[in-house]
Amino acid sequence: MTKTHHDVACTVCGCVCDDISLEVRDNQIVSHKNLCTLGEPAFLELTDAASLVSHKKQLPAQTLGLEEKLQCAAEILANSRAPLVYGMSRSSTPGHRAAVRLADKLGAVIDTTASTCHAASIMALQQVGESTASLGEVRHRSDLVIYWGSNPLVSHPRHIERFVDAPGQFIPGGRKDRKLIVVDTEKTKTAELADIFIQVEPGGDFELLCALRMLTQGKPLGVGGPIHTNQPSTSVGGSIGGVELEQIEHLAKLLRTCHYGAVFFGFGITHTSVPHATIEALLQLVTELNDHTRFIARRMRIPGDVSGADSVLTWQTGFPFGVNLARGYPRYNPGEYTAGSLLERKEVDAVVIVGSEGVAKLSPSEQEYLKTVPTIVLDYPGRECSFQPTVQFTTGVYGLHYEGTAYRMDEVPIPLRAVLQSDLPSDEQVLQGILERVLN
Ligand code: SF4
Structure with missing residues (x-):
């Protein structure tokens, strides 16, 4: 007999998509809907392996x-x-x-x-706090989304589809009503989709974030006087962290003037030479932006x-x-x-x-x-x-053999259901x- 389970959660990445449909016959998944290119092989491999637990190479x-x-x-x-x-x-x-x-x-x-991935982010938020929101709020309200040091098309394949492309209550046009910015050290697949790609030099995130903090607070950069005088304001002559001053000014203006901004940050920024300081600067920038608009930051959690x-x-x-x-x-x-x-x-x-x-x-x-x-x-x-x-x-x-709870990357608990039977504890x-x- 075939049974269809709707709204099953996938825990392969931190998106924990809970709109998966699974058709189960004879305790095997025979078809599925909404699993992505990352989730599908992992999900099915687990299911197959569960019925063939290997006893190779055992002491x-x-x-x-x-x-x-x-x-x-x-x-x-x-x-x-x-x-x-x-x-x-x-x-x-x-x-x-x-x-x-x-x-x-x-x-x-x-x-x-x-401790081996987002430890620096956790310690940074313990120092300076964090302005956060659920992914649902981002989808329904944000008109500006930034991926900083993150390539979700590879690491979280449905993140953009569900929270950037999808229409929201106050963003009825979805992606076309939202500006997408990617900040990274190289042009990733996600960067190719972005409206604006900002290529920062490796290790330059901290300087770039400090410059953005100054500009969004209306302060001049460096010792060269107010930025609008066009005087060279940094020792690297016209660029900070490998990004042209003009581009940084434009980005600062977009951050200040959006209605609701969200920055998702990943391994690219958590594994710099000064990760705690860099993430603290990012979280402080986001906090300060709340003087002008609504802005939030979220970590892109992997498992x-x-x-x-x-x-x-x-x-x-x-x-x-x-x-x-x-x-x-x-x-x-x-x-x-x-x-x-x-x-x-x-x-x-x-x-x-x-x-x-x-x-x-x-x-x-x-x-x-x-x-x-x-x-x-x-x-x-x-x-x-x-x-x-x-x-x-x-x-x-x-989520397959046992019920439980998984916390999505925005810390929203998602119930996990048992859809298959297993003798495994x-x-x-x-x-x-x-x-x-x-x-x-
Ligand atoms: S995006 Fe992540 S949680 Fe969603 S289906 Fe793909 S692997 Fe699973």
């Missing part, structure tokens, strides 16, 4: 049954003096909660993949539920990543309690990894150290871990099972 610990694996993992953690719980960007709220619970009882450090991991850690410990629970209360210190730093300094003796895709973001030496300590890895079906874990669990997928069940055996 004795992996060929054990679930009970023995849980016991083995519990023994590793019970004997550990400095455990680390890491990952969680492809999990869901129940998995995040179970991971925090386990870390809390173990007195472990818990860290998410945010489907990395925002959820931040949110759950924050509501449970007070901090979004890099939290040390060893003293029985949470301590937060990026660079000290983040996974990469701990592995680099060889300060952990057992690691629980919820979603091994986060391992690729660690440096080669950090990955090398992982191979020398006992590791417990929980992965979705078909995911290949880059090293051989001591204990490996294959878990069911939230959820990561919540595995983490809870390990905890119960540690406590016994």
Whole structure:
């Protein structure tokens, strides 16, 4: 019998599109609607792999049954003096909660993949605040959208379709009523669609943002006097961050005079040489623009539920990543309690990894150290871990096999539904099972 599920959410990227239709027959997806070029292969690969869980290349610990694996993992953690719980960007709220619970009882450090991607953005917003809105508000109200250091046509293929091209309540013409600007170091696919492309030199974002802050506040640039005198106002003679002054003035005018502006920023700006300062400058520019118009900033989060991991850690410990629970209360210190730093300094003796895709973001030496300590890895079906874990669990997928919640990149919680049946345990069940055996 065929059953059609409407409004299913895809968690392959931070857009978490929740308008997917799936037709299911004999516990297999036979057709789908609205999955993009990124979502379709990932979604279908997960579904296929779930029914063919591979048992290749397994050590004795992996060929054990679930009970023995849980016991083995519990023994590793019970004997550990400095455990680390890491990952969680492809999990869901129940998995995040179970991971925090386990870390809390173990007195472990818990860290998410945010520490290797948008950590600088999170720390910047903790310093200077953030003017935000939901993606729905952007769609319905914005007449100016900027992608800064982000190429959504590749990383978030439906972002433009859903929030820029789509008509909104106050923007009935959709894309034709909206100006699209791309700021990047190279002409990307998204830049080709833009009304204005501003090519900033690598590492020049901070200077460009400072110039925009000055201009949008009506202040002269540099020591050369007011910008309208046409005197050279910077040491680089007529350009800042590789962008001509004339173009910067034009951009500043557009920012000040739009009715509602939104800037989405991505890895291009979070991985500069001074990421915190650069993102602080961007967030301050956006805050200051609210003296003249309405303007918001949002991070382009990549994995489907990395925002959820931040949110759950924050509501449970007070901090979004890099939290040390060893003293029985949470301590937060990026660079000290983040996974990469701990592995680099060889300060952990057992690691629980919820979603091994986060391992690729660690440096080669950090990955090398992982191979020398006992590791417990929980992965979705078909995911290949880059090293051989001591204990490996294959878990069911939230949004396919299990209900849950994913947080979209704008931190709006989206319910995930179970549309397929599976014998695989959820990561919540595995983490809870390990905890119960540690406590016994
Ligand atoms: S844009 Fe992202 S969430 Fe939406 S269908 Fe594509 S991969 Fe899935």
